[in-house]
Amino acid sequence: MSTILSFQDVTVTNGNRILLDALRFTVCKGEILVIVGESGSGKTTLLKAASGMISPPLQLLGEVCYKGHTLQSSDWQKIYGYELSILFQNALSSFCPVQTIQTQLWDAVRLTGKMNHSEFTEIVKKRAVMLGLPEESLHKYPITFSGGMIQRAELLFPLIMPPHLLLADEPTSAVDSLTQQKIADALLRLRRYHQTAIIFVTHDIRLARYMADTLLVLKQGHLIEYGKASSVIGNPQQPYTKELLFLAGIRKDF
Numbered sequence: 549m550s551t552i553l554s555f556q557d558v559t560v561t562n563g564n565r566i567l568l569d570a571l572r573f574t575v576c577k578g579e580i581l582v583i584v585g586e587s588g589s590g591k592t593t594l595l596k597a598a599s600g601m602i603s604p605p606l607q608l609l610g611e612v613c614y615k616g617h618t619l620q621s622s623d624w625q626k627i628y629g630y631e632l633s634i635l636f637q638n639a640l641s642s643f644c645p646v647q648t649i650q651t652q653l654w655d656a657v658r659l660t661g662k663m664n665h666s667e668f669t670e671i672v673k674k675r676a677v678m679l680g681l682p683e684e685s686l687h688k689y690p691i692t693f694s695g696g697m698i699q700r701a702e703l704l705f706p707l708i709m710p711p712h713l714l715l716a717d718e719p720t721s722a723v724d725s726l727t728q729q730k731i732a733d734a735l736l737r738l739r740r741y742h743q744t745a746i747i748f749v750t751h752d753i754r755l756a757r758y759m760a761d762t763l764l765v766l767k768q769g770h771l772i773e774y775g776k777a778s779s780v781i782g783n784p785q786q787p788y789t790k791e792l793l794f795l796a797g798i799r800k801d802f
C-alpha cells in the first residue's frame with residue numbers, strides 16, 4: 549500500500565515547552581489510524597501538524613511528508629479541500645453563517661467541476677440520510693443546527709467528494725451512540741469504496757477498537773504505543789494503555 553502521510557521525527561514546541569516529541573509514523577492509502585490520549589496530550593496538535601496549521605508561537609521541527617514529498621507551507625493550499633479534508637472540533641467554524649448548508653456545499657462542489665447540480669442534489673440527500681440528517685435541514689442556516697447536527701453537516705463534503713486523506717478531530721463528540729455508529733460506518737464506507745486514508749482522534753477507546761487499523765497512543769506529547777490496533781488492544785505494553793482499556797471495560801485488570 550502506498551504511503552499517504554508520514555511524520556519523520558516531528559516535534560512541535562511552544563518556546564521551551566515540547567507539545568509533540570519526535571513523532572514517527574506513517575499512514576497508507578485506505579488506512580484508518582486512530583489517535584487516543586488524555587486531554588492535552590497533543591492529539592489536536594498532531595492533526596494541526598498533519599495539515600500544515602502549526603503557526604507561531606508554535607514551531608515545527610522534523611518533516612511531514614505527503615505522498616513522498618516534504619510539504620512546505622505553500623503546498624498545503626494546493627491540497628486543502630479536495631485531496632485533504634479536515635473535520636474540526638469546532639465544526640460550526642467551517643461554515644459561513646449567512647448561507648444555507650446546501651448552498652455552501654454546492655459552491656464547494658461546483659468549483660471541482662466534477663458534478664452537475666442535479667447529481668449534487670441527489671447525492672447530498674443520500675449522504676444526509678446516511679448520517680441521520682433530515683433532508684429539510686440542508687436548507688437551513690448553520691447557526692440553527694445542534695452541535696451533533698453541525699458535526700454531521702461538516703462530514704457531508706468529504707462524503708460527496710472523497711478526499712485522499714481525511715483528518716477528523718473527535719467527529720462524534722457531540723452525538724448520541726446511534727448517530728456515532730452512523731458516522732463511524734460512513735467513514736468506514738469512505739475508506740472501503742474510495743481508499744481514503746483517515747486519521748481520527750477520539751477519547752472513546754471502544755470506538756477506536758471498532759474503527760482502527762492502527763492505533764497510536766499519545767501521552768504528554770510522546771508516542772507511547774503505536775501498532776496494529778488488534779495487537780495494541782490485545783497486548784498493550786504501557787500502563788496508561790492498559791488503564792484506558794480497563795476503564796472502558798475491554799480489559800479485566802491493569
Ligand SMILES: Nc1ncnc2c1ncn2[C@@H]1O[C@H](COP(=O)(O)OP(=O)(O)OP(=O)(O)O)[C@@H](O)[C@H]1O
Binds near residue numbers: 562567586587591592
Ligand atoms: N497555539 C498554542 N499555543 C500554546 N500552547 C498550545 C497551543 N495549542 C496547543 N497548546 C498546548 O499543547 C498541549 C496539547 O494540546 P492539544 O489541543 O493538542 O491536546 P489534545 O490532546 O487535543 O486535548 P483535548 O483532548 O482536550 O482536545 C496543551 O497543553 C495545550 O495547552
